[in-house]
Amino acid sequence: MSLFDSAELGHKVSKADFAAREEELHERLLKAQYRLAEKPDFPVIILCSGVDGAGKGDTVNLLNEWMDPRLIQTNAMGAATEEERARPRLWRFWRSLPPRGTIGVFFGSWYTRPVNEQVLEKSDPTLLAHRIGEIQRFEHMLADEGALILKFWFHLSKAEQEKRLKDLEKEKHTAWQVTEKEWENHQRYDDYRDVAEELVRATSAAFAPWIIVESTDKRYRTLKVAESLVSSLEARLDTPKRAPITPAAPVVSSSMDDVTLLSSLDLSKNLEKPKYKNRYADLQARLGKLGRLPEFSQEKAVVAVFEGHDAAGKGGAIRRITRSLDARHYRVIRVGAPTDEEKRQPYLWRFWRHIPPRGHFTIFDRSWYGRVLVERIEGFCSEADWLRAYDEINDFEAELTASGILVVKFWIAIDKEEQLRRFKDREQSPLKSYKLTEEDWRNRHKWDDYQQAIEDMLVRTGTRTAPWTLVEGNDKYYARVKVMETLCHAMEASLK
Amino acid sequence: MSLFDSAELGHKVSKADFAAREEELHERLLKAQYRLAEKPDFPVIILCSGVDGAGKGDTVNLLNEWMDPRLIQTNAMGAATEEERARPRLWRFWRSLPPRGTIGVFFGSWYTRPVNEQVLEKSDPTLLAHRIGEIQRFEHMLADEGALILKFWFHLSKAEQEKRLKDLEKEKHTAWQVTEKEWENHQRYDDYRDVAEELVRATSAAFAPWIIVESTDKRYRTLKVAESLVSSLEARLDTPKRAPITPAAPVVSSSMDDVTLLSSLDLSKNLEKPKYKNRYADLQARLGKLGRLPEFSQEKAVVAVFEGHDAAGKGGAIRRITRSLDARHYRVIRVGAPTDEEKRQPYLWRFWRHIPPRGHFTIFDRSWYGRVLVERIEGFCSEADWLRAYDEINDFEAELTASGILVVKFWIAIDKEEQLRRFKDREQSPLKSYKLTEEDWRNRHKWDDYQQAIEDMLVRTGTRTAPWTLVEGNDKYYARVKVMETLCHAMEASLK
Numbered sequence: 001m002s003l004f005d006s007a008e009l010g011h012k013v014s015k016a017d018f019a020a021r022e023e024e025l026h027e028r029l030l031k032a033q034y035r036l037a038e039k040p041d042f043p044v045i046i047l048c049s050g051v052d053g054a055g056k057g058d059t060v061n062l063l064n065e066w067m068d069p070r071l072i073q074t075n076a077m078g079a080a081t082e083e084e085r086a087r088p089r090l091w092r093f094w095r096s097l098p099p100r101g102t103i104g105v106f107f108g109s110w111y112t113r114p115v116n117e118q119v120l121e122k123s124d125p126t127l128l129a130h131r132i133g134e135i136q137r138f139e140h141m142l143a144d145e146g147a148l149i150l151k152f153w154f155h156l157s158k159a160e161q162e163k164r165l166k167d168l169e170k171e172k173h174t175a176w177q178v179t180e181k182e183w184e185n186h187q188r189y190d191d192y193r194d195v196a197e198e199l200v201r202a203t204s205a206a207f208a209p210w211i212i213v214e215s216t217d218k219r220y221r222t223l224k225v226a227e228s229l230v231s232s233l234e235a236r237l238d239t240p241k242r243a244p245i246t247p248a249a250p251v252v253s254s255s256m257d258d259v260t261l262l263s264s265l266d267l268s269k270n271l272e273k274p275k276y277k278n279r280y281a282d283l284q285a286r287l288g289k290l291g292r293l294p295e296f297s298q299e300k301a302v303v304a305v306f307e308g309h310d311a312a313g314k315g316g317a318i319r320r321i322t323r324s325l326d327a328r329h330y331r332v333i334r335v336g337a338p339t340d341e342e343k344r345q346p347y348l349w350r351f352w353r354h355i356p357p358r359g360h361f362t363i364f365d366r367s368w369y370g371r372v373l374v375e376r377i378e379g380f381c382s383e384a385d386w387l388r389a390y391d392e393i394n395d396f397e398a399e400l401t402a403s404g405i406l407v408v409k410f411w412i413a414i415d416k417e418e419q420l421r422r423f424k425d426r427e428q429s430p431l432k433s434y435k436l437t438e439e440d441w442r443n444r445h446k447w448d449d450y451q452q453a454i455e456d457m458l459v460r461t462g463t464r465t466a467p468w469t470l471v472e473g474n475d476k477y478y479a480r481v482k483v484m485e486t487l488c489h490a491m492e493a494s495l496k
Numbered sequence: 497m498s499l500f501d502s503a504e505l506g507h508k509v510s511k512a513d514f515a516a517r518e519e520e521l522h523e524r525l526l527k528a529q530y531r532l533a534e535k536p537d538f539p540v541i542i543l544c545s546g547v548d549g550a551g552k553g554d555t556v557n558l559l560n561e562w563m564d565p566r567l568i569q570t571n572a573m574g575a576a577t578e579e580e581r582a583r584p585r586l587w588r589f590w591r592s593l594p595p596r597g598t599i600g601v602f603f604g605s606w607y608t609r610p611v612n613e614q615v616l617e618k619s620d621p622t623l624l625a626h627r628i629g630e631i632q633r634f635e636h637m638l639a640d641e642g643a644l645i646l647k648f649w650f651h652l653s654k655a656e657q658e659k660r661l662k663d664l665e666k667e668k669h670t671a672w673q674v675t676e677k678e679w680e681n682h683q684r685y686d687d688y689r690d691v692a693e694e695l696v697r698a699t700s701a702a703f704a705p706w707i708i709v710e711s712t713d714k715r716y717r718t719l720k721v722a723e724s725l726v727s728s729l730e731a732r733l734d735t736p737k738r739a740p741i742t743p744a745a746p747v748v749s750s751s752m753d754d755v756t757l758l759s760s761l762d763l764s765k766n767l768e769k770p771k772y773k774n775r776y777a778d779l780q781a782r783l784g785k786l787g788r789l790p791e792f793s794q795e796k797a798v799v800a801v802f803e804g805h806d807a808a809g810k811g812g813a814i815r816r817i818t819r820s821l822d823a824r825h826y827r828v829i830r831v832g833a834p835t836d837e838e839k840r841q842p843y844l845w846r847f848w849r850h851i852p853p854r855g856h857f858t859i860f861d862r863s864w865y866g867r868v869l870v871e872r873i874e875g876f877c878s879e880a881d882w883l884r885a886y887d888e889i890n891d892f893e894a895e896l897t898a899s900g901i902l903v904v905k906f907w908i909a910i911d912k913e914e915q916l917r918r919f920k921d922r923e924q925s926p927l928k929s930y931k932l933t934e935e936d937w938r939n940r941h942k943w944d945d946y947q948q949a950i951e952d953m954l955v956r957t958g959t960r961t962a963p964w965t966l967v968e969g970n971d972k973y974y975a976r977v978k979v980m981e982t983l984c985h986a987m988e989a990s991l992k
Contacts, residue, residue, distance in 0.1 A: 034930050060823045068811070069818045069828040070861055076824035082578040107824060173781075176788060285669075292672060315564070322565045327556045328572035328603060332565040339837050365566055434530050 003197045007155035007214035011224075018219040025226045026066045032233040033067050033103070040101025040344065041241065042146040044233065047109045050154030051192075052182045053164040054215035059154070059225050060105055066226065073098050077108035086357035088403035089113065090138065094352040099344035100146070110135055111199060118195045119188055128195070132202045137395045143207035144388055145346035148236050151208060152225055153200055154215045158189045260455050261470065267415050270475035280320065283484040287324040290491045297359030300494060301405045304487065305367045308412030309450070310440045311422040312473045317412065317483045318363055324484075330361035335370060347371060347389070348396055355400065368393055372457050377449050390460040397466040407466035408490050410483055411458065412473040416447055499693045503651035503710035507720075514715040521722045522562045528729040529563050529599070536597020536840065537737065538642040540729065543605045546650030547688075548678045549660040550711035555650070555721050556601055562722065569594055573604035582853035584899035585609065586634065590848040595840035596642070606631055607695060614691040615684055624691070628698045633891045639703035640884055641842035644732050647704060648721055649696055650711045654685045756951050757966065763911050766971035776816065779980040783820040786987045793855035796990060797901045800983065801863045804908030805946070806936045807918040808969045813908065813979045814859055820980075826857035831866060843867060843885070844892055851896065864889055868953050873945050886956040893962040903962035904986050906979055907954065908969040912943055 036044070048056045064072055075096045084092040090110065098104030114131035117123040143149060156164060165182055168174040185192065204210045211228050215221045271279070290296060304321070306314040322330055333354050342350040348368060356362040371389040375381045397407045414422075423444075426436040443450070462468045469486045473479040532540070544552045560568055571592045580588040586606065594600030610627035613619040639645060652660060661678055664670040681688065700706045707724050711717045767775070786792060800817070802810040818826055829850050838846040844864060852858040867885040871877045893903045910918075919940070922932040939946070958964045965982045969975040 038930070057822060057824070061819075061821075064823045065815070065819045069815065069823075069826075070811075070830040072823070073827065074823035105823065173785075289669075315566075319561070319565065323557075323561045325557075326553060327560045327565075327568070327570035327601065328553070330565075331569065334566040339835070341835050341837050434534070 002193075003201055004155050004193065004212065007153075007212045008157045009214065010216070011214045011220045012217045013219040013223055015219070018223065021223055021227075025223070025230060028230045028234070029063070029066050029226065030068065032230055032237060033071055035237050036103075036233065037068075037071050037101050040099070042148055042236070043098040043100050043344075044103040044148045044150070045098065045142065046103065046105045046229070047111070047149075047151040048105060048107050048154065049109065049111055049151065049196075050213070050215070051156045051161055051189075052185050053161055053168060053178075054154035054156045054213075055218060055221055056107065056152075056154050058218070059222055060107070062222055063105075063226065063229070067103075071101075072103045072105060074105045075107065077106060077112065083357065087355055088399050088405065090399055091352060091355055094349060097142075097345060097349065099341070101344070110138065111203075114199060115192065115195050119191045128198065132199065134395075134399075135203050136205070137391070139203070139205070139208040141348075141388075141392050141395070142346060144385075144392075147346070148232060149208040150229060150232055151203075151210045152228075153196070153210050153212045154221070155212055156215050158186075158193075160216050161186055161189065260451075261458050262413060262451060262455060265413055265470055265472050267413065267418070267472050267474040269472045269478050271477040271481060273477065276477035276481060279481050280484065283481065283488060284320075284324040286488050287321065287484060287491075290488060290495070291325055291329060291361070293495065295495045296491065299358060299404055300491075301356045301358050302361040302487075302491070303356065303400055303405050303407050304361065304363045305369070305407070305409040306363070306365050306412065307367060307369050307373070307410065308471075308473065309414055309419055310443055311419050311426065311435075312412040312414045313476050313479055314365055314412055316476060317410070317471075317480050318365055320480045320484060321361075321363065321487065325361060329359065330363060331356065332363045332365060335364060335366040347385075348392065351396075355405070358404070368396065369457060369461070372461075373450065373453050374443075376453050377446055390457075393461055394463055394466075397461075397463065401465040406490050406494050408487055409466060409468045410471050410486070411454065411468055412471045412479055412483075414473045416444075418474045419444065498689075499697055500651050500689065500708065503649075503708045504653045504656075505710065506712070507710045507716045508713045509715040509719055511715070514719065517719055521719070521726060524726045524730070525559070525562050525722065526564065528726055528733060529567055531733050532599075532729065533564075533567050533597050536595070538644055538732070539594040539596050539840075540599040540644045540646070541594065541638065542599065542601045542725070543607070543645075543647040544601060544603050544650065545605065545607055545647065545692075546709070546711070547652045547657055547685075548681050549657055549664060549674075550650035550652045550709075551714060551717055552603065552648075552650050554714070555718055556603070558718055559601075559722065559725070563599075567597075568599045568601060570601045571603065573602060573608065579853065583851055584895050584901065586895055587848060587851055590845060593638075593841060593845065595837070597840070606634065607699075610695060611688065611691050615687045624694065628695065630891075630895075631699050632701070633887070635699070635701070635704040637844075637884075637888050637891070638842060640881075640888075643842070644728060645704040646725060646728055647699075647706045648724075649692070649706055649708045650717070651708055652711050654682075656712050657682055657685060756947075757954050758909060758947060758951055761909055761966055761968050763909065763914070763968050763970040765968040765974050767973040767977060769973065772973035772977060775977050776980065779977065779984060780816075780820040782984050783817065783980060783987075786984060786991070787821055787825060787857070789991065791991045792987065795854060795900055796987075797852045797854050798857040798983075798987070799852065799896055799901050799903050800857065800859045801865070801903070801905040802859070802861050802908065803863060803865050803869070803906065804967075804969060805910055805915055806939055807915050807922065807931075808908040808910045809972050809975055810861055810908055812972060813906070813967075813976050814861055816976045816980060817857075817859065817983065821857060825855065826859060827852070828859045828861060831860060831862040843881075844888065847892075851901070854900070864892065865953060865957070868957075869946065869949050870939075872949050873942055886953075889957055890959055890962075893957075893959065897961040902986050902990050904983055905957075905962060905964045906967050906982070907950065907964055908967045908975055908979075910969045912940075914970045915940065 036042075048060060050056060060074060064074070073096075077092065077096070080092060093106075093110055096104065096106070114128060114135070117131070118125070118128055139149060165178050165186060169178045200210045200212070211224075213221055213224050304318075306318055308314050318332060322332065331354065335350075338350055351364070351368050354362050354364075368389075371381065371393075372386050376386040400407050423436055423440065426432040458468050458470070469482070471479050471482050471486075532538075544556060546552060556570060560570070569592075573588065573592070576588060589602075589606055592600065592602070610624060610631070613627070614621070614624055635645060661674050661682060665674045696706045696708070707720075709717055709720050800814075802814055804810050814828060818828065827850065831846075834846055847860070847864050850858050850860075864885075867877065867889070868882050872879075872882040896903050919932055919936065922928040954964050954966070965978070967975050967978050
């Protein structure tokens with residue numbers, strides 16, 4: 001039996017029945033929408049997919065009529081624009097996500113390309129399996145961030161589709177909707193159905209369900225969508241804020257002895273000034289050249305992440321990199337408290353917005369790893385939130401590397417004594433004193449907590465495609481050279 | 497004598513002199529930058545223009561070295577992207593403006609196109625005069641919003657340019673910088689100089705000065721730019737927040753009798769329900785069709801503005817429009833308090849970000865007119881701020897209409913009695929009570945103040961290209977039909 005059989009049963013709603021339900025649904029939808037806007041705890045993400053000619057557009061237009069259009073944002077995801085094509089596949093969806101308190105409707109979504117890869121490009125079926133995994137993780141993350149996700153599949157049988165396209169063509173006002181493309185797709189109806197069936201089945205989940213809508217009868221289709229939407233929305237609004245699920249067992253590493261990645265570092269490594277000057281000059285030229293290679297500027301980009309203890313020398317190391325680059329090709333993002341627009345989006349949104357186009361560098365001075373460092377330690381997010389962050393971060397970085405972006409991550413380590421020396425130095429220097437805050441002293445008191453969090457981070461997010469580089473930072477010259485060398489090497493390796 | 501003669505004097509700085517100044521400038525720049533970031537009162541906008549090969553890129557790279565690159569954003573404004581080409585000319589500059597507390601450097605700017613129009617496209621010189629006016633008003637607005645604007649013109653004589661290009665070509669590391677385009681531009685050196693001279697002369701103003709930099713000697717060039725930047729920045733940081741200039745004479749209209757635009761409205765106008773239904777159905781079809789015409793979707797866009805007393809029926813009128821449109825082609829923007837990202841930008845930035853691409857509608861439920869209505873009355877901005885807003889708004893709308901966007905503005909008027917009736921009605925209806933707030937009652941007490949502000953607004957911002965339509969709103973049916981009819985008519989007129 002096919003998944004879509006249940007949507008070929010000939011569901012119908014009479015005009016009278018429709019009229020009887022219409023007003024009630026309309027009122028409930030509006031009311032739910034205002035409750036959502038008043039207490040913007042979560043966003044609603046609605047995907048409209050399915051068969052051509054099934055009336056997706058009509059249905060969404062009607063929902064817009066019934067609701068307050070100021071709180072709905074409809075996204076027609078057609079062909080990607082130039083700016084979108086220069087970035088990872090998911091970037092365009094991230095930039096269109098609705099903020100909490102509002103509804104985002106997507107025509108065309110992260111499902112469009114996986115289907116076309118199979119039907120039009122005849123890609124290997126293992127690619128589909130890979131895409132399914134990506135989608136599951138992406139939607140899981142959205143749901144964990146609080147999104148209410150509803151995915152509608154508008155279904156028509158093949159015969160019904162043919163009839164519908166012909167009807168649309170005959171009518172003067174609707175003929176424009178049917179182009180050659182629609183007829184071509186109709187020829188491929190069976191192929192589309194097979195792929196869609198696999199995709200829909202694999203990506204139906206309690207937190208992001210597919211709702212299959214028999215679309216032959218306009219009134220039935222409309223009621224079904226409106227009723228599904230309003231019930232889900234009401235149910236969610238009536239649920240008290242979910243308590244985060246505490247994991248059954250600690251998921252982070254714990255070592256049985258005192259040997260850790262951090263403690264194995266030899267922080268006495270150093271470089272003398274004349275040697276440093278020589279090597280730095282060479283590296284500067286090398287990096288500058290790499291950034292200008294057409295193989296790089298047309299196909300690659302760099303995301304560099306700098307994390308480290310306070311006063312570890314992140315800023316200085318970053319400056320040594322930017323000196324070799326053209327100011328038109330890089331951005332340095334200093335990550336502090338999120339803005340209020342950022343707070344209304346999933347955690348990673350504020351980083352996605354800075355992902356560079358091809359040929360460009362984005363250098364993050366602190367990054368998404370704040371989730372598993374400061375937010376974990378200070379309790380700015382729940383345990384469940386930072387525990388799931390490890391996987392989300394790995395997915396995020398995998399998405400970047402898959403699109404040709406090099407993800408180069410540095411942990412700059414210093415020891416407690418060296419930090420104290422630098423704090424005192426900063427206190428005394430008029431040009432550096434701005435750098436030292438009360439918070440730095442507070443963080444210092446939590447040194448041991450941080451060591452554990454850092455270790456967990458290194459263990460759980462050090463991947464083959466986006467590895468961490470541990471940098472011995474007590475000696476700044478040594479550290480800067482190691483950073484530059486690592487970056488050059490990563491670029492060279494990727495350009496081979 | 498040419499404007500650029502002063503930049504062909506053979507200025508030079510010796511290596512020793514440069515070394516002596518370098519450290520001091522570096523420190524002062526960094527310090528000024530941190531003072532700016534700490535108290536983000538204003539943004540710094542730096543334009544880099546001038547002759548090819550004069551070292552603009554090198555200079556900016558050096559400034560980035562000397563300063564904290566996390567607080568500088570360098571914008572290479574090359575050819576416009578697809579998303580940019582679909583919108584008014586200034587949109588791309590608005591979206592790249594630096595937030596207060598940071599520095600934005602522009603390579604290529606709002607000067608690039610006006611120069612090329614003359615030199616490459618051989619446009620009529622009156623167009624240049626027109627562009628100069630646009631630029632003056634735009635920069636004036638930026639300065640009034642607090643921006644510190646510095647415009648550097650990097651100059652080389654023709655002979656010097658030739659020598660420079662040849663030198664760059666010879667050197668292995670820099671040969672890539674010289675393409676055919678640079679040599680073609682060199683052939684047109686005299687044309688470029690003549691246009692640039694006119695443009696630079698006309699747009700030099702105390703609030704946005706041009707600084708002409710003789711660029712033959714690298715050290716001189718660098719010191720000149722760094723010194724100009726740091727002195728301006730320090731001077732501005734040391735200036736206590738400027739008191740807004742109170743105008744000498746009231747600039748708003750005052751009428752000698754009681755006859756006003758608003759009082760001349762016949763609010764008893766009405767339409768019976770059956771008649772309304774008929775006419776609305778016709779208008780709905782007419783609007784739907786207009787939105788799908790290729791002449792519209794490929795060349796035009798609509799910005800519709802709804803203003804009116806509280807409870808005047810803005811929301812209802814907007815909904816009657818959106819019902820005729822495809823949800824994929826419009827956005828409704830409800831204008832409330834600005835977000836914190838919006839607060840760090842010039843006042844109009846939050847509206848520019850929603851300007852639609854071709855074929856799309858943006859409908860503003862309240863708008864930039866808040867500046868001269870609620871902000872004026874509640875004292876949310878200074879008198880000087882709202883007084884200058886009239887001109888800024890006219891410029892803004894002129895920019896939109898010049899790019900093919902129809903700007904259609906509605907004032908929906910009701911009288912005080914009708915408002916009271918509707919407030920009471922809202923109090924009683926469970927579905928409408930969310931619409932009535934304390935603020936609505938407070939605003940009602942200021943009815944007369946608002947009448948004056950509205951009248952001033954209508955008089956000063958009713959332009960031929962972006963006219964106001966006054967809508968008699970006591971009868972909702974009448975009002976909705978008038979709104980729809982006006983919109984259809986405006987679209988038809990523009991498509992002729």
